[in-house]
Amino acid sequence: MLDRRFPDGFVWGASTAAYQIEGAWNEDGKGESIWDRLTHQPYRVVDGQTADVACDHYHRMPEDVQLMARLGLKGYRFSIAWTRILPEGRGRVNPKGLDFYDRLLDELGKAGILANITLNHWDLPQALQDLGGWNNRDCADWFADYARIAFERLGDRAALWATHNEPGVVASGYSSGMMAPALADATQGYRVIHHLLLAHGKAVQAYHQGGYPGKIGIALDLQNLIPASDSEADRMAAQREIENHHNLWLDPIFRGTYPQHLLEWLGPHAPQPRSGDMEQIRQPLDFLGINHYFTDKISFNPGGGLLRTHSEAYSAPLWGRTEVGWGVNPSGLTKILLKVKDEYGNPPMYITESGTAALDVPDANGFVTDRERIAYLRSHFIAAHDAIEAGANLKGYFVWSLMDNFEWLAGYRPRFGLVRVDYPTQKRIPKLSALWYQEVISRNSVYE
Numbered sequence: 001m002l003d004r005r006f007p008d009g010f011v012w013g014a015s016t017a018a019y020q021i022e023g024a025w026n027e028d029g030k031g032e033s034i035w036d037r038l039t040h041q042p043y044r045v046v047d048g049q050t051a052d053v054a055c056d057h058y059h060r061m062p063e064d065v066q067l068m069a070r071l072g073l074k075g076y077r078f079s080i081a082w083t084r085i086l087p088e089g090r091g092r093v094n095p096k097g098l099d100f101y102d103r104l105l106d107e108l109g110k111a112g113i114l115a116n117i118t119l120n121h122w123d124l125p126q127a128l129q130d131l132g133g134w135n136n137r138d139c140a141d142w143f144a145d146y147a148r149i150a151f152e153r154l155g156d157r158a159a160l161w162a163t164h165n166e167p168g169v170v171a172s173g174y175s176s177g178m179m180a181p182a183l184a185d186a187t188q189g190y191r192v193i194h195h196l197l198l199a200h201g202k203a204v205q206a207y208h209q210g211g212y213p214g215k216i217g218i219a220l221d222l223q224n225l226i227p228a229s230d231s232e233a234d235r236m237a238a239q240r241e242i243e244n245h246h247n248l249w250l251d252p253i254f255r256g257t258y259p260q261h262l263l264e265w266l267g268p269h270a271p272q273p274r275s276g277d278m279e280q281i282r283q284p285l286d287f288l289g290i291n292h293y294f295t296d297k298i299s300f301n302p303g304g305g306l307l308r309t310h311s312e313a314y315s316a317p318l319w320g321r322t323e324v325g326w327g328v329n330p331s332g333l334t335k336i337l338l339k340v341k342d343e344y345g346n347p348p349m350y351i352t353e354s355g356t357a358a359l360d361v362p363d364a365n366g367f368v369t370d371r372e373r374i375a376y377l378r379s380h381f382i383a384a385h386d387a388i389e390a391g392a393n394l395k396g397y398f399v400w401s402l403m404d405n406f407e408w409l410a411g412y413r414p415r416f417g418l419v420r421v422d423y424p425t426q427k428r429i430p431k432l433s434a435l436w437y438q439e440v441i442s443r444n445s446v447y448e
């Protein structure tokens, strides 16, 4: 048996996001977010579900931190609901909202768990959406002001910060009519991308100017995208998707440029930077957060939207599809980590999300024997270890997710948690994967 040992100080953690777990959507002065607005409309989310209560984490936070401590987590990644701190997105601060995250940091500190905070995990204040949201260039400044308030109050105790989580998904909310705010205008989508990048740059600059003790980065979704065949049309299609999902973010952030081929392809839809914007975006980054779940095969498809592509899940031999239809291909993770190493100067990296939805069947006590999830995690930990051995500067791994939660448009059906949540009673029951992960963390190694 091969013992895959991770570097000393490797941060093993788990991730959540505010809207997916907190509930208390209108309590203690919290304002309405675009996700509150969307889920309260009919025919948006499966079965009309909302995250009004979700995992009720807002009221159960101390017990949840104790649970993390029992599992031996070294780190916890969560996001701040912008609307708890600034109910209208700007202006008036809601002290009770700040107090909640302050208490969370204190609890984590007592438990010796490192805090990894995301500022924007998609739940933009509705009051700002009423002004155009991310389609309004001013949103970059509103975001930087919100970030400064969070840094000032919480910056003394947070080790890691991310500006945005998967900003491409935020932009898709303006271009493909599904995710909040559910608008469908391709040109808006690319304008939004530029404003998200500007917001990122401004917040990173503010953080560095403030001299806080932690580190700041961004969490990008970098899936492995491969051509469906050797044909030139499929290879070019894959190249466009890679530029659209990877380079569109990595190039401005690390190099201060947009990918040229993609700009030409997009023509009038392409982002239109003003003078000075690209310098503002390209701020020194302390680390890169990577969310990685799957590999997709890309082919040319004349009816496939602006990029004229089609994506299909790919699984390596012997792996099936996951419960949400995603493919499983562990070596895709190695490839992504080595790509960032080779093409972007090997910055410190964290896996900020990776995990799987499995068909969890609880026994009479609510215990779930989720061998599929263990197989997924083990193989991806090993893939990450392969990348470390090949020189990737990987510092930690945050599993998605600490507990089952509200999976956006899919509602509560997909269960991604290490811990089962029995929603009617809100009971937390660690699954077999949580017990297995506890062992991995305590040994700092994975048996192969």
Ligand code: FCB
Binding pocket: 017, 020, 165, 166, 221, 291, 353, 400, 407, 408, 416
């Ligand atoms: C990611 C999201 C996260 C969760 C997982 C399954 O794209 O960042 O909130 O929904 O997928």
